[in-house]
Amino acid sequence: MINMIKADFFRILKGKAIYMIFLVVIILGIVSAVGISAGHIGISTSSNIDVNDAEFMKKLSAAKTLKDVRNVMKSGGEFPLDKDVIGQNINLYYLFIVVVVIILCVDFSNKSIKNTLSSAITRKKYYYFKTITIFAICTVLVLFNTYFFYFLNILINGKGFSSSLLDVTKLTIIQLPLIYGIISLLICFVFVLKKTSLFNAIAIPFIMAVQLLVIGITSLFRLDASWFYNYEFQFALSKLSSSIDSSYIIKCSLLGLFYIVLFNVIGYYSFKNTEIK
Amino acid sequence: MKNVVLRTNNLTKKYKDFVALNNINITINKGDIYGLIGKNGAGKTTLMKVITTLTKKTSGEFLLLGKTDDDLTLIKGRVGCLIENASFFPNLTAYDNLKYYAIQKGIVDVNQIDEVLNLVELSDEKHKKFKTFSLGMKQRLGIAYAILDNPDFIILDEPINGLDPIGISNLRDIFKRLNEEKNITILISSHILSELYMVANRFCFLEKGRVIKELTKSELDLECSKCLVIRTDDVKAACVVLERDLKTDNYKVISDNEIRLYDYLEHTDKVNKALIKKDINVMGLYETGITLEDYFKDLIKEVKCND
Numbered sequence: 001m002i003n004m005i006k007a008d009f010f011r012i013l014k015g016k017a018i019y020m021i022f023l024v025v026i027i028l029g030i031v032s033a034v035g036i037s038a039g040h041i042g043i044s045t046s047s048n049i050d051v052n053d054a055e056f057m058k059k060l061s062a063a064k065t066l067k068d069v070r071n072v073m074k075s076g077g078e079f080p081l082d083k084d085v086i087g088q089n090i091n092l093y094y095l096f097i098v099v100v101v102i103i104l105c106v107d108f109s110n111k112s113i114k115n116t117l118s119s120a121i122t123r124k125k126y127y128y129f130k131t132i133t134i135f136a137i138c139t140v141l142v143l144f145n146t147y148f149f150y151f152l153n154i155l156i157n158g159k160g161f162s163s164s165l166l167d168v169t170k171l172t173i174i175q176l177p178l179i180y181g182i183i184s185l186l187i188c189f190v191f192v193l194k195k196t197s198l199f200n201a202i203a204i205p206f207i208m209a210v211q212l213l214v215i216g217i218t219s220l221f222r223l224d225a226s227w228f229y230n231y232e233f234q235f236a237l238s239k240l241s242s243s244i245d246s247s248y249i250i251k252c253s254l255l256g257l258f259y260i261v262l263f264n265v266i267g268y269y270s271f272k273n274t275e276i277k
Numbered sequence: 278m279k280n281v282v283l284r285t286n287n288l289t290k291k292y293k294d295f296v297a298l299n300n301i302n303i304t305i306n307k308g309d310i311y312g313l314i315g316k317n318g319a320g321k322t323t324l325m326k327v328i329t330t331l332t333k334k335t336s337g338e339f340l341l342l343g344k345t346d347d348d349l350t351l352i353k354g355r356v357g358c359l360i361e362n363a364s365f366f367p368n369l370t371a372y373d374n375l376k377y378y379a380i381q382k383g384i385v386d387v388n389q390i391d392e393v394l395n396l397v398e399l400s401d402e403k404h405k406k407f408k409t410f411s412l413g414m415k416q417r418l419g420i421a422y423a424i425l426d427n428p429d430f431i432i433l434d435e436p437i438n439g440l441d442p443i444g445i446s447n448l449r450d451i452f453k454r455l456n457e458e459k460n461i462t463i464l465i466s467s468h469i470l471s472e473l474y475m476v477a478n479r480f481c482f483l484e485k486g487r488v489i490k491e492l493t494k495s496e497l498d499l500e501c502s503k504c505l506v507i508r509t510d511d512v513k514a515a516c517v518v519l520e521r522d523l524k525t526d527n528y529k530v531i532s533d534n535e536i537r538l539y540d541y542l543e544h545t546d547k548v549n550k551a552l553i554k555k556d557i558n559v560m561g562l563y564e565t566g567i568t569l570e571d572y573f574k575d576l577i578k579e580v581k582c583n584d
Binding site: 003006007106114115116119121123 | 326329330331332333349350353354356357358360361362364365366367368369373376377378380381382383422423426428432
């Protein structure tokens with residue numbers, strides 16, 4: 001039933017959203033390459049910036065333009081900026097939300113899902129092929145982000161701020177199980193909530209809210225939060241880009257697989273028993 | 278033996294304590310235009326949703342195009358549907374919306390899209406976005422989608438809702454053409470009996486999730502035509518009188534105490550005399566003839582009384 005995937009590609013290529021997603025990746029890449037620092041959301045920082053270096057941080061915070069930031073970063077010496085950018089792949093979470101919305105949510109919000117389920121395919125196949133389509137587009141997005149930045153970085157900053165093509169490929173691949181776990185969570189949200197507005201209200205603040213909640217609880221009760229820092233989505237993706245510890249990579253991969261299975265099982269069973277309105 | 282397209286067997290759907298469908302047993306044969314009539318909330322849409330797997334049945338079973346309800350994968354493409362309102366992607370044009378579904382269904386010949394758009398008279402508007410369509414145009418596009426894959430059976434849930442009289446008339450012609458020219462079996466619902474009457478050849482009346490009457494068009498005509506209602510406690514003897522003394526067999530036994538006589542409309546006294554002469558207790562004798570809407574109302578009243 002590859003036809004369903006082809007149909008979705010036909011539809012999304014007719015819209016603007018898919019092009020906007022790639023445009024955002026391009027803009028983020030250009031800003032990161034020119035500023036020699038990976039932009040990020042949430043509470044992680046670049047592994048190559050020493051936040052304890054007061055003088056350096058003072059200079060960085062005093063920088064008013066992208067050019068100033070670039071000069072400060074250059075003065076700190078060379079480092080593999082492309083690895084930093086891969087470490088901040090959680091940024092793509094917000095673009096994954098857009099992918100999920102244009103592939104899946106619109107079907108629920110326009111009620112066009114009724115057409116597909118009533119006279120084309122079964123719910124099982126619908127779930128399966130929608131998930132594959134989302135995974136495929138998000139994979140292309142992750143790879144585009146990696147390779148576009150890799151070559152742009154070499155072009156703008158030279159080899160000194162770059163690692164090897166094999167290294168960035170490896171780092172991207174080891175992040176994929178966790179990334180698929182995050183995407184599975186988003187897919188699960190759609191099939192459980194079935195409304196775009198509800199999905200957006202929960203999915204958009206989710207990553208930040210979980211971080212704040214866990215940090216709040218661990219601070220309040222003075223708990224050891226290292227388990228959380230190690231396996232929370234954002235920290236794990238960041239750490240995977242700099243970690244060479246194979247046991248940590250395996251643990252994260254298993255965690256990603258666990259999320260994929262868990263969220264897809266919940267999503268599918270919720271969808272299987274739901275009434276399409 | 279007639280070729281059965283859909284047969285339901287005690288099909289039931291419950292929403293917690295509310296019974297939306299209560300042991301529905303209907304049969305739709307190939308070539309039928311089967312009208313499903315009921316008030317709002319009677320269970321028409323729920324029945325269609327169960328058949329199209331948009332909702333799960335609670336119990337019972339159905340056979341659709343020879344396949345049981347747990348084995349519909351292979352025949353999904355042979356069924357076209359328009360459930361409730363036409364739902365499409367608002368930012369795509371009519372043509373692109375149909376192309377999306379054509380790709381999804383594996384239809385290679387894109388000329389089919391133009392064909393169905395032509396059939397529903399949307400060819401001139403095919404490059405307009407769906408969000409700019411009027412209600413009538415949306416419904417017609419919904420029907421175009423339903424017939425896109427040359428289905429054997431189409432299910433249309435209140436397709437004439439919100440249409441103007443000309444739009445309704447056009448749709449009626451389309452349904453008849455699809456049925457006659459392409460031999461498509463149609464299940465169509467409405468709460469407007471007079472509209473369904475003009476298109477369907479079989480009717481099913483639903484009320485409170487139950488089938489209260491299933492009849493053919495000629496039977497419906499008979500039910501609604503002018504007649505004498507004879508109420509008696511001895512129907513058998515009354516029939517003998519009608520056949521032997523009044524020389525007519527143009528009557529119908531409606532129940533244990535009611536006969537409808539379609540002759541002697543101007544001679545009620547003759548009928549009365551003939552019955553009394555044979556000592557038959559005549560509890561009522563009156564002329565009746567009802568409109569389709571009144572017939573529908575009476576049926577619903579009967580259900581309420583029986584409840």
